[in-house]
Amino acid sequence: MNEVLKKNLHEIRELLDKKEISSPEILQACLERIEKVEPKLNALITITEDIAGAQANEAQKKIEKGTSPLLGIPITLKDIFVTKDIRTTCGSRMLENYIPQYDGTVVEKVIMSGAVIIGKNNMDEFAMGSSNENSYFGPVRNPWDLERVPGGSSGGSAASVAGLECYASLGTDTGGSVRQPAGFCGVVGLKPTYGRISRYGIIAFASSLDQVGILTRCVKDCAIILEVVAGYDPRDSTSSPIPVPPYSKLLDEGIKGWKIGLPVEFLSEGLEEDVLKGIERAKEVLKEAGAEIVDVSLPHLPYAVSVYYIIAPSEASSNLARYDGVRYGLRVNSSDLIEMYMKTRAQGFGPEVKRRIMLGTYALSAGYYDAYYLKAQKVRTLIKKDFEKAFEKVDIIMGPVSPTTAFKIGEKTSDPLQMYLSDIFTIPVNLAGLGGISVPVGFDRKGLPVGIQFICKPYREDELLRCAYHFEKTNALKIEWPSLEDASPSQK
Amino acid sequence: MKKIGREEVLKIAKLARLEFNDEEIETFTYQLSSILDYVEKLNEVDTSGVEPTFYTFATETPFREDEELKTEGGEKLALREAPSVHKKFFKVPKVIK
Numbered sequence: 001m002n003e004v005l006k007k008n009l010h011e012i013r014e015l016l017d018k019k020e021i022s023s024p025e026i027l028q029a030c031l032e033r034i035e036k037v038e039p040k041l042n043a044l045i046t047i048t049e050d051i052a053g054a055q056a057n058e059a060q061k062k063i064e065k066g067t068s069p070l071l072g073i074p075i076t077l078k079d080i081f082v083t084k085d086i087r088t089t090c091g092s093r094m095l096e097n098y099i100p101q102y103d104g105t106v107v108e109k110v111i112m113s114g115a116v117i118i119g120k121n122n123m124d125e126f127a128m129g130s131s132n133e134n135s136y137f138g139p140v141r142n143p144w145d146l147e148r149v150p151g152g153s154s155g156g157s158a159a160s161v162a163g164l165e166c167y168a169s170l171g172t173d174t175g176g177s178v179r180q181p182a183g184f185c186g187v188v189g190l191k192p193t194y195g196r197i198s199r200y201g202i203i204a205f206a207s208s209l210d211q212v213g214i215l216t217r218c219v220k221d222c223a224i225i226l227e228v229v230a231g232y233d234p235r236d237s238t239s240s241p242i243p244v245p246p247y248s249k250l251l252d253e254g255i256k257g258w259k260i261g262l263p264v265e266f267l268s269e270g271l272e273e274d275v276l277k278g279i280e281r282a283k284e285v286l287k288e289a290g291a292e293i294v295d296v297s298l299p300h301l302p303y304a305v306s307v308y309y310i311i312a313p314s315e316a317s318s319n320l321a322r323y324d325g326v327r328y329g330l331r332v333n334s335s336d337l338i339e340m341y342m343k344t345r346a347q348g349f350g351p352e353v354k355r356r357i358m359l360g361t362y363a364l365s366a367g368y369y370d371a372y373y374l375k376a377q378k379v380r381t382l383i384k385k386d387f388e389k390a391f392e393k394v395d396i397i398m399g400p401v402s403p404t405t406a407f408k409i410g411e412k413t414s415d416p417l418q419m420y421l422s423d424i425f426t427i428p429v430n431l432a433g434l435g436g437i438s439v440p441v442g443f444d445r446k447g448l449p450v451g452i453q454f455i456c457k458p459y460r461e462d463e464l465l466r467c468a469y470h471f472e473k474t475n476a477l478k479i480e481w482p483s484l485e486d487a488s489p490s491q492k
Numbered sequence: 493m494k495k496i497g498r499e500e501v502l503k504i505a506k507l508a509r510l511e512f513n514d515e516e517i518e519t520f521t522y523q524l525s526s527i528l529d530y531v532e533k534l535n536e537v538d539t540s541g542v543e544p545t546f547y548t549f550a551t552e553t554p555f556r557e558d559e560e561l562k563t564e565g566g567e568k569l570a571l572r573e574a575p576s577v578h579k580k581f582f583k584v585p586k587v588i589k
Contacts, residue, residue: 101569194548208547237554238547306531317508324509326582328573337585341509354510358501358524361508372531377544379537384545416523417530433548458549 001164001483002029009073009167009221010248016063016072023056023063023072027116030074034118034165037484040146043159044119045079045137046087052118059114069224071114076160078171079120080127081107082201086117090203091125091135091153094329094348104201105233106170106212113228118166121156125350126320127177127205129153130422133413134352141409142185143482144448148406151181154213158185161215164481168216168225174206175308176402176426178213179438183401183451186440186479188468190214190222193459194433195240197226198233206315207238209308209430217479219439219469223247226461242459250462251469256290258467260454261394265301266425272404274444279400282441282452282471286398289474291467296390296397300382304428307383309420310363310376311431316353317360323348355416384432391457396467400425401438401451425453435461437468440477496525 004026007015015021031049038044052074059072082088082100084107089095103111111117124134132140132155140155142148143163150159154171158181161169171178173191182189190213197212204210214225230244267279283293325331325344332343349357363372390397402422412419429436434455441452452471456464501521505512512520563569567580576583 098573101565101572195551234554234556240549240551241554300537303534303537306534309527310531310534321509325575326584328575331575333585335585337587338509340585342511345509346511349510351516354512355520355523357508357510358504358520359527362496362500362504362524362528365504365507374544375534375539376531377546378539378542379534381542381545382537382539384548417527420527431548 001485002033004029005033005164006481007167008218009216010224012073012167013069017067019063023059023116024053026072027052027056027074027118030118030166037163037165040141040484041143041159041163042138042140043122043156043163043165044076045089045091045122045156046120048086048117048119051086052116055116059116062114068114069228070110072116073168074116074118074166075110076119076121076157076166076169077107077117078123078154078157078169080123080172080203081170082203083107083117083120086120088120088203089137090127091123091137092348092350092353093136094323096136096330098329102201105198105235106229107201109229110170121154121160121169121171123156124153125353126203126316127153127172127174128316128352128356130176130180130419131407131412132156132181133409134350136350139409142406143484144186145406145446148408148448149184151184151406153177154215155181157215158182158187158189161185161187161217162481163484168214168221170229171213171215172202172205173211173213173430174209175312175430176423178215179426179436179451179453180402180423182215182438184406184449186449188216188219188222188440189438190226191429191436192226192230192461193240193435195238196230196435196459196461198231198236198239200233200235204319206312207319208315209312211430219465219472220248220251222437223251223465223469226465240459245462247462247465251466253466254290255286255467255470258291258396259294259394260286260291260467261294261296261390261397263296263298263301263390263397263399265298266399270403271400274405275400275403275450278441278450278452282398285471285475289470294394296394298383298386298390298428300379300386301424301428303379304383304431305420305424307376307379307431308423308427309359310372311380313356313360314363314373315360317357317364320353320357352416380431383428387428387432387434395463397455399453399455401453402426405444405446405448405450429455434458435464437464439468439472440479441475442477496521496528
């Protein structure tokens, strides 16, 4: 394998700026890697080789005169980001041939910073799923074990980064969709505070929970990209006007004397033994870095999944009403308008999307609104207050990313509720709007990555990244990325 | 288990503009019932006097001047992805019988 593929984004930046390698050379290495491993991983729905080629040539000219954080570096985007003149499917048959007329804000920002966009990542349809088995374009496979899921919904993004197809990927996280796949694939996955990054040009799932996330192979790379994509956007009125600090320059100062809270409820929710060991290891590492571990409590944690599976489907049922076969996307013809809507939606959406639309429509329908939707929004307030109270005593909260490591393809597809419960530790963070990051802590007995999650106070991604950075540094985990270059084809 | 019957599933499907075959209706009736049964546990929580959180960090609504913004490409571009077009319009099946 070409050694340049194993570098982190900031290392590639240095090599490019020192002119030790050129952007077209790096792109070539990534494209060759994609050709070899894509038949096994299925992490990309669209490969944008020609566009990437032009961007890499353009970037190389600019590098002769100066630099910018992403200049000349190949990245991928979850296929939920609308990209001008590049097909954007959201993992759905509904948008199989949809070619957006514009770039979203985040896409504009990474292009402005000189990124080379090499493809659009596979994902659970409309970001609904925890295993990437809900894609119209087939499941993504975990680079560490091709029989296992990469997590979801940003599973293609996580598999792309762990599979060394690119140096970073942008995803979205509504209930854990960046942190959980990052945990399953052994990469770093950041979901900032709600409103930190603009949602303009991101296909909406649950608008009060959706947030852009970043997947990389180290914490520093996450900080570099957050600096590029964060900030207020007049086109998203929920984006925050709070200034964006230079995150990547604030990492070095340590976490000596910091108080890290471990919610007692996090340890009573059916954790796998190896995940529990990961927590123990993380505690040791943090103590070694000079932090103090403090017990905290999130008493309403057991209700988080229920709250989420009322609010997210309700918002989704409303957001997805736009797919009616009129202005873009699939249309199934009929002589009757209502029948055209119904046939288009019946054939355009997959089972999980329909399940959530049905659930949301039910929760919002006359007679049930107060009992389900309003009730859930009130319990959400209590969950948010639990965090506020915990943060009175601590700087950062730590916990597992998910109760298990990567599970087998097909293991949970027949029972939607079991699948939903795998998001128990990530969901509360979205409900409270906070920032969270998943960082690898080690490997389980099957050789699968185990992640650890850190959670920060609103808009304190500076502290979150600093904690994650020092954790990563002190843990000093040596990761040998899977080569995936042996001849055996994927099983299915 | 929370009772949600076939008739109710059909009613919600109609509201959501979705259609299902018999087998799908059966599966959905079962799955929706078990999910609703699970979320019933929210009733254990006393929420009297608790305000709902629709948005986590509601800031003031940002206002801007009501100015016309130019969009490149205009109508032609806006209609580019439409499944069916007539002149400057999105075309749909006849609504008035």
